[in-house]
Amino acid sequence: xxxxxxxxxxxxxxxxxxxxxxxxxxxxxxxxxxxxxxxxxxxxxxxxxxxxxxxxxxxxxxxxxxxxxxxxxxxxxxxxxxxxxxxxxxxxxxxxxxxxxxxxxxxxxxxx
Amino acid sequence: xxxxxxxxxxxxxxxxxxxxxxxxxxxxxxxxxxxxxxxxxxxxxxxxxxxxxxxxxxxxxxxxxxxxxxxxxxxxxxxxxxxxxxxxxxxxxxxxxxxxxxxxxxxxxxxxxxx
Numbered sequence: 001x002x003x004x005x006x007x008x009x010x011x012x013x014x015x016x017x018x019x020x021x022x023x024x025x026x027x028x029x030x031x032x033x034x035x036x037x038x039x040x041x042x043x044x045x046x047x048x049x050x051x052x053x054x055x056x057x058x059x060x061x062x063x064x065x066x067x068x069x070x071x072x073x074x075x076x077x078x079x080x081x082x083x084x085x086x087x088x089x090x091x092x093x094x095x096x097x098x099x100x101x102x103x104x105x106x107x108x109x110x111x112x
Numbered sequence: 113x114x115x116x117x118x119x120x121x122x123x124x125x126x127x128x129x130x131x132x133x134x135x136x137x138x139x140x141x142x143x144x145x146x147x148x149x150x151x152x153x154x155x156x157x158x159x160x161x162x163x164x165x166x167x168x169x170x171x172x173x174x175x176x177x178x179x180x181x182x183x184x185x186x187x188x189x190x191x192x193x194x195x196x197x198x199x200x201x202x203x204x205x206x207x208x209x210x211x212x213x214x215x216x217x218x219x220x221x222x223x224x225x226x227x
Contacts, residue, residue, distance in 0.1 A: 004155075031213065040120070042200050042217030043156070056214050090155055097213045098144065098204075103155035 002027070004093050004104035012110045013081050021076045021107045025093030031055075032074040033101060034066055035090040043090055049074060050097055086111045115139050118201055118218025127227055131188040135201035135218045138182065142203040142216075145177050147186045150198045150220065159199075160186065191225045198222050 005024045013019055025032050031050040035043035048056040049068035063079045072093075078085060088108050092101035118135045125131055133147075144163055148156035160175040162168045168175045174187040184203075188195055198220040204213055 033214065035215075040219070042116075042118075042202075042219050043215070045214040045216070048214055050213075058214065092215075094213065099213075100146065100158055100161045101213070101215060102158055103148075105153075105155040108153075 004091055004102055006089075006091050006104040006107050008107055009105070010108045010110075012112060014112050015081055015083060017081050018077065018079050019081060019109060021078075021089050021091075021109075023074045023076070023091030023093075023104060025072050025074070025091075026095075026102060029093035029095050029102075030072055031094045031096060031099070031101075032068055032072065033092045033094075034074070034076045035092065035103075036060075037088040037090055037106070039087075046076070055097070081111050083111050085109065113138060115216050116201065116203060116218045119221055120219050122222040122224060124224045124226060125191055127191060127193060127225055129191050129225070131186075131191050131195070131223060131225075133186040133188075133199050133201075133221050133223070135184050136182055137184075137203055137216075139203070139205070139216070140179075140182070141205040144204045145175070145184050146202040146204075146215070147173075147175055148200040148202060149195075150200060152197075156200055193225050193227060196224045 033048040034046040037043040045058040047066040088106040090106045092103045147160040165179045176185040200220045201218040202215040
């Protein structure tokens with residue numbers, strides 16, 4: 001079975017631009033979470049969706065938004081990109097709340 | 113003070129050694145405890161998932177949770193060069209207490225197992 005898949009794998013943007021990152025969860029998983037990992041740090045929680053409803057939001061500005069589609073895939077959108085948004089963006093899926101989360105290999109976003 | 117503290121290392125050990133990795137935490141609401149392994153340019157891979165206090169063993173890996181001390185450990189027996197990676201501890205509270213399922217991570221410990 002396929003694991004969590006994320007696209008694109010790498011992305012280069014300039015300050016002020018907008019970016020959309022995509023995630024397909026493991027088949028049968030209804031919960032998707034997004035994390036930001038800066039080099040040398042552990043992942044930081046951004047959003048969680050379960051059954052297409054937002055279930056949690058981390059301490060990130062309103063420039064960050066997300067949604068989950070009827071097929072349980074998800075998008076993370078970031079507007080007005082800043083240099084500090086350069087990071088590895090990770091998507092994780094789980095079969096339900098309080099179940100283990102499994103991660104994709106992430107999208108590496110670089111802001112010039 | 114961070115909710116989860118983890119020594120970043122790096123930790124270097126000879127092949128075959130027993131490795132001990134540790135995290136401490138401050139949030140008493142944490143009930144689920146995980147260890148992930150992350151290779152360079154890859155996403156975190158779930159190694160161990162435990163609920164509440166106690167020990168759990170899976171092959172060469174043993175996870176220990178001591179909630180009274182707010183301390184968790186991962187032991188790796190007979191370490192191999194392929195175990196060289198960054199090890200992340202992660203924790204979450206029960207959704208019924210309103211914490212949701214968000215994971216709170218340590219900074220990760222970089223491990224190198226040398227031949």
